[in-house]
Amino acid sequence: MNIRSVLSLIIISGICGCGDSSSKKTESTPTPMLVSDQVLSSKDNEKTFVITQISGKQINQEIFIDNSNVFKVDYVQSADTPPQIDILMVIDNSGSMWEEQTNLSTKLNVLLKNLAHTDWQINVITTDNPCPTQSYLPISPKTENVEERYREAITVGTWGSAWETGQQMLVEHLKGPKGCAGGASWLRKNAKFAVILVSDETEDSTSDVTPDDVVDAFKEIGYKPGETVKFYGFIWHPSVPKERCPSAFEPPAAPHAELVEKTGGLWGSVCAADYSETLGEISKDIGQLVKVLIPLGKEPALSTVKVVYNGQVMDQGWMISGKNLVLRYILKPEDSISVEFQEKEAKAVSLETTPVPGSLHIYFNNKEISADLYVYNEGENTVHFLDNLPPDTKIKISYQEKIILKSSFDFPHLDLGIVECYNQNDRLDVLYFKESSELIFLIPPPEGSLTTCYYQ
Secondary structure: OOOOOOOOEEEOOOOOOOOOHHHOOOOOOOOOOEEOOOOOOOOOOOEEEEEEOOOOOEEEEEEEEOOOOOEEEEEEOOOOOOOEEEEEEEEOOOOOOHHHHHHHHOOHHHHOOOOOOOEEEEEEEEOOEOOOOOOOOOEOOOOOOHHHHHHHHHOOOOOOOOOOOHHHHHHHHHHOOOOOOOHHHHOOOOOEEEEEEEOOOOOOOOOOOOHHHHHHHHHHOOOOEOOOEEEEEEEOOOOOOHHHOOOOOOOOOHHHHHHHHHHOOOEEEOOOOOOHHHHHHHHHHHHHHOOEEEEOOOOEOHHHOEEEEOOEEEOOOEEEEOOEEEEOOOOOOOOEEEEEEOEOOOEEEEOOOOEOOOOOEEEEOOEEOOHHHEEEEOOOOEEEEOOOOOOOEEEEEEEEEOOOOOOEEEOOOOOOOEEEEEEOOEEEOEEEEOOOOEEEEOOOOOOOOEEEEEEO
């Protein structure tokens, strides 16, 4: 081995013999001393010693899960209890609104297209009066000549106030206005609620309410905006250029647009020649609002849920909300729903030893699962699965054992204490204790690696 130009680390224990006797250490305390500028002097006198660093084992834990406790809930839609929806139309009855009223008045069938199997009712007020426009309101599937009654209720005339305050009239209607029959009393406790406003002007500055006031009024009588009540509008939306809605009056209907957004509703242009397209989209959205909720009694594990509709497995059109199955469409009378599931429960597996970070891999029936499906808790040394495990599942947990690397190794006895240690091409700093023939690495060699030490 050639003479090295790097510094050697010379370790001498006990008495140095190069200083005052007052600096001597007791014999019971080994004291390594570093002497620099020394190198191995000759290849002929050089010896080698190979040190092997320990390495963690590859751990493979296998667990079998018998998760076969399956619950089943059957539901049949009764013809006597269809889902309920209450619809309130707020109609601008100012002097410019005859064409708009006529446009809307002939489209009851479009509005009801997606509500055929619901228990619906429709009421109508105006932008200057919170009372129903007709004494027979609200109309329902039981109303005789219902299309004609709807047309009469919508075409309220154009002799109303030119200061439209539709949102204020809506709030007053919900509070039960004095001097007129009905008011909020027609609204049913378990029904969903949809409000459709039609106006070619914004909420007038004389109005006493804001969109937030309307939302609060909904909440005061038990509605949850976006979930059990939505606001829709045929308006001049602020995003629409004036040239695309020339018959509307300045300024754009920003308050109505804000209320639509706050409740998750839809809007269409009040200037449209035909309201059918927008009304059809509103009908579809109201149909989504009227969801069927089936109590399951227990919170299911989502991955185990199987929904069967009239004998056919459903992969879409439903969601789990707590302990309930929520259908995103309306059931017809006598439609049947069958739900099979396993109860959701936390599942944790203790690991045999601590894994090296990033080395954890988990397999279900020999197929690796995504790391998004479990969480490793370092403090407990456990793996927590975020969903129920599939029934009859063979789980394999594979990881590299995390270890504490050795820094102290037994070494041949040295008289001179000249040592140079290399791990691959990197020289490692060491201390040598003569009394114990112990070599200490200031930084432990890498896991499982070989370190070659040259000494004299």
